[in-house]
Amino acid sequence: MEEPVINLEECTGCSNCVEDCPTDVFDMFSDHKAHVVEPDSCIDCHICEEVCPTNAVHLVAA
Ligand code: SF4
Numbered sequence: 001m002e003e004p005v006i007n008l009e010e011c012t013g014c015s016n017c018v019e020d021c022p023t024d025v026f027d028m029f030s031d032h033k034a035h036v037v038e039p040d041s042c043i044d045c046h047i048c049e050e051v052c053p054t055n056a057v058h059l060v061a062a
Pocket residue numbers: 004020021022023024025041042043044045046047048049059
């Protein structure tokens with residue numbers, strides 16, 4: 001299993017990952033960046049990596 005990790009220094013807050021993750025793993029916080037809120041819901045589809053314009057999201061071994 002893998003789970004996503006967001007590099008907050010590279011996140012621009014575009015919200016692509018929040019909108020496109022099929023299992024709602026991410027949410028936007030008041031810092032205007034995406035955060036991982038439900039890591040156990042990740043199904044390893046890699047969509048978040050594909051839609052992030054700054055390569056801020058990476059799946060890592062859980
Ligand atoms: S790999 Fe898929 S399920 Fe997992 S966080 Fe990314 S978009 Fe969501």
